[in-house]
Amino acid sequence: MTPGIDRNRLATLASAENAAFAARTPKSTAMRARAGAVLPNAVPMQWMTALYRTPAIYVAGGEGANFTDIDGNAYCDFNVCDLSMTMGYGPAPIVEAVSKQVAMGAHYLLATEAAVEVAESLAARCGLPFWQFTTTASAANIEVMRVARTLTGRQKIVVFGGHYHGHIDETLAYEANGETLPGQLGLTPGATDHTVIVPFNDLPALDAALRGRDVALVLTEPALTNSLLVLPDPGYLAEVRRLTAAYGTYLCIDEAHTFQFAYGGLARDWGLECDFIVLGKGFGTGISFALYGMSAPIGARYAELLDGESGPKGLATGGTTYASALAVVAAKAALDQVLTPDGYARLKANGATLADGIDAIITRRGLPWRAFRLGPRTGYCLRPDLPRNGREASLSIDKDLIAARRVYMANRGVWEAIWSAGTQVSFAHSRADLDRYLDLAEAFLGEVQA
Numbered sequence: 001m002t003p004g005i006d007r008n009r010l011a012t013l014a015s016a017e018n019a020a021f022a023a024r025t026p027k028s029t030a031m032r033a034r035a036g037a038v039l040p041n042a043v044p045m046q047w048m049t050a051l052y053r054t055p056a057i058y059v060a061g062g063e064g065a066n067f068t069d070i071d072g073n074a075y076c077d078f079n080v081c082d083l084s085m086t087m088g089y090g091p092a093p094i095v096e097a098v099s100k101q102v103a104m105g106a107h108y109l110l111a112t113e114a115a116v117e118v119a120e121s122l123a124a125r126c127g128l129p130f131w132q133f134t135t136t137a138s139a140a141n142i143e144v145m146r147v148a149r150t151l152t153g154r155q156k157i158v159v160f161g162g163h164y165h166g167h168i169d170e171t172l173a174y175e176a177n178g179e180t181l182p183g184q185l186g187l188t189p190g191a192t193d194h195t196v197i198v199p200f201n202d203l204p205a206l207d208a209a210l211r212g213r214d215v216a217l218v219l220t221e222p223a224l225t226n227s228l229l230v231l232p233d234p235g236y237l238a239e240v241r242r243l244t245a246a247y248g249t250y251l252c253i254d255e256a257h258t259f260q261f262a263y264g265g266l267a268r269d270w271g272l273e274c275d276f277i278v279l280g281k282g283f284g285t286g287i288s289f290a291l292y293g294m295s296a297p298i299g300a301r302y303a304e305l306l307d308g309e310s311g312p313k314g315l316a317t318g319g320t321t322y323a324s325a326l327a328v329v330a331a332k333a334a335l336d337q338v339l340t341p342d343g344y345a346r347l348k349a350n351g352a353t354l355a356d357g358i359d360a361i362i363t364r365r366g367l368p369w370r371a372f373r374l375g376p377r378t379g380y381c382l383r384p385d386l387p388r389n390g391r392e393a394s395l396s397i398d399k400d401l402i403a404a405r406r407v408y409m410a411n412r413g414v415w416e417a418i419w420s421a422g423t424q425v426s427f428a429h430s431r432a433d434l435d436r437y438l439d440l441a442e443a444f445l446g447e448v449q450a
Contacts, residue, residue, distance in 0.1 A: 002382045002398045004367040006450040013447050014404040020411050021054050027071045028057040051082075051418045053403040054410065062089025065428040067415070075415035076433050080426045082418060086260050086284030086376075087338050088428025094285050097333035098326055107324035114328045121335045122293060125264035126277050130299030133291050133323035137256035137280025138166025140292040141219065143317045144276045145170065147294070148217035148250045150315060151301055156215040158249075160200040162227035162390015164420075165219055165254055170195050199389040200224055201233045206240065210247040217250045217276075222266040225257045226420050227393040228379055229372040231386065241273050250298075256280030256290065261375035263344040282327075283334040284427070289327035343427055344375075350425045350434060351376035357438040358423075365445055372422050379422025401448070408444045409437075 001007070022029065032055060035042035042056055043049045049056040057069045065088050068074045080086045087094065119131040134140045145157055145168075157170055165171040169191035172183040180192045196215065198205040209215065222237060224230035244251040251274045255265040259279045262269035267277055275298060280290035294302060307314030355373035358380065362369045370386065372379040380396065387393035399419050406416045414437055417423050423437070 002401055004365075004369070004450055005398075005401060005448055007400075009450075010400060010404055010448045014400070014407065017404065017407040017411055018054065021407050024073055024411065025055070025057055025069065025071050028055070028069060031058045031070065032056055052406065054407050064088050064090070065426055065430070065433055074413055075410060076413060076429075076436060077415045077426070078423045078429075078437060079415050079417045079421070080284070080424050081286065082281075082421060083257050083260055083284060083424065084281040085286045086281075086424070086426045087286075087334065088426055089286075091285070091338060091428070093333040093337035094287070094330055097329040098287065101326050101329045104325075106326040107321060109320070111323070112325050112328055114325070114332045115323055118291075118328055118331045118335065121332075122279070122291065125335075126268055126293055127264075128274075128277055128293035129296050130302065131291050131293045132302075132317065133289060133327065134319065135288045135290065135322055135327070136166065137254065137278055137290045138168055139319065139322075140256075140278045140280060140290045141165045141171070141252070141254065142168055143315075144219070144252050144278060144292050144294075145217055146316055147298065147302060148252070148276075150305065151298065152216045152248065152250065154214050154216040154249075155194040156196055157194060158196045158198060158206070158209050158215050158218045160220055160224065160390065161197055162200060162224045162230060162393055163197075163220070164226035166256075171219070173197060199391070200230055201236055201388045203236065203239050203243070207243055210243055210249055213247050213249075215247070215249045217252055218244050219252045219254060221254050221256075222258055222270060222272060223374055224390060224393065225377065225422075227390045228381070228387070228396055228420070228422050229374055229377060230389060230393050231374065233388065237270065237272050244275075250275040252276035252278060252292075254278045258375075260284050260339075260347075261377065262348070263339070263341050283331060283339060285330045285334050287327060287330045289324075289331060291331075338427060347376045347425060347427055350429055350431070351378060353431070354378050354423065354425055354434050354437065357434065358441065361438065361442045361445065365442075365449060367445075367449070376425035377422050378425075379417065404448065405441075405444050408447070409440050412440055414440055 032042040041049050060068050060070045066074050066076050123129050169187045173180050173192040173195045174183045175197040180195050196209045198209050253267045253274045259265040275295050277293040282289050305315045355371040355378040358371035368384050370381045372381050382396040402419045409416045
């Protein structure tokens with residue numbers, strides 16, 4: 001039970017706010033009735049309703065840090081589409097680049113000069129020399145796993161408790177009593193048989209998992225961002241690298257989220273060494289693309305294992321719409337004009353301002369909590385001490401509290417982060433947006449605090 005919260009007051013508030021939300025979204029209510037005839041649960045992709053306890057709403061458009069639903073309600077977005085819209089809505093550099101490219105052709109199934117320029121830019125920023133495009137980080141992680149298995153001749157993959165690396169059969173798994181089990185329905189039977197889950201920040205457990213020299217890949221975020229936020233202990237990731245190298249296992253740093261936390265990603269910011277890096281979320285442009293980088297030795301072997309139209313079997317990589325001209329120019333515009341050192345400096349400063357504000361609210365209200373903080377990401381740790389692993393992080397996932405805060409803020413024009421993430425500052429947010437969020441956060445706590 002979350003300390004400091006009156007559950008009766010919370011339930012009463014949630015009921016009233018849900019009723020108010022329904023009352024202010026009648027056009028969305030009507031649209032759900034229409035959509036339900038052709039879309040399961042009235043949405044084209046199930047996360048569009050599954051991530052929220054409020055009924056699905058439908059969006060008319062957006063600009064800057066805000067979007068507007070079909071009822072005319074505006075929302076300042078601190079969920080930023082789970083980091084796929086961290087540049088805000090309609091950023092001019094992206095609009096200009098993709099508009100120009102669409103007029104010439106969105107895709108050719110052939111490379112463009114911009115693809116070379118993107119790879120050159122990422123090689124300089126991230127320190128890995130070779131790159132490949134996909135459409136999603138899920139697809140990028142799948143290809144990384146295939147490359148690692150091919151080059152090592154091993155089958156096992158290690159991930160950490162509290163992880164999420166996309167909708168991949170092998171990683172949609174959880175650990176219970178030492179056994180790895182499928183986390184969702186519809187997975188290939190036996191898909192998780194070669195998946196090993198160990199606690200984050202537990203070096204002896206990782207050593208034990210790697211000691212058999214049968215693990216192809218350790219796949220991890222630099223900080224866990226899908227179970228709120230779990231930071232690595234000082235020196236932990238350097239030891240992860242030492243262990244993987246010692247046991248002949250590849251290391252992939254999944255920066256699908258955290259590339260947007262620091263210039264060049266956290267791997268560069270923290271000086272991490274690895275064999276692969278995965279980037280995704282369309283760099284926050286809202287356009288579906290992802291990439292993965294690889295070391296020089298891996299890149300050389302990758303090139304030799306081409307899956308061509310003749311000759312021996314090659315690596316199972318690639319896809320018809322991967323590296324489209326449209327995706328490539330969006331990536332280039334993002335790197336050149338938005339994801340700049342100055343842009344990240346502003347983002348980091350605003351993230352610190354928001355985290356400081358949350359901490360100040362917690363202190364004023366005498367709650368035994370603290371703010372999460374990592375660059376632009378913050379949120380609410382509902383315990384005095386920050387979590388060191390996914391299990392400890394789960395203690396701060398109070399879904400009733402999060403859902404009530406979300407609908408309370410939505411009724412007042414702020415779209416809060418989903419339960420598994422944390423409040424996120426975007427490149428489009430202003431100081432006034434941060435102040436507005438903090439005012440609502442404190443008002444909400446005043447309604448539900450014991």
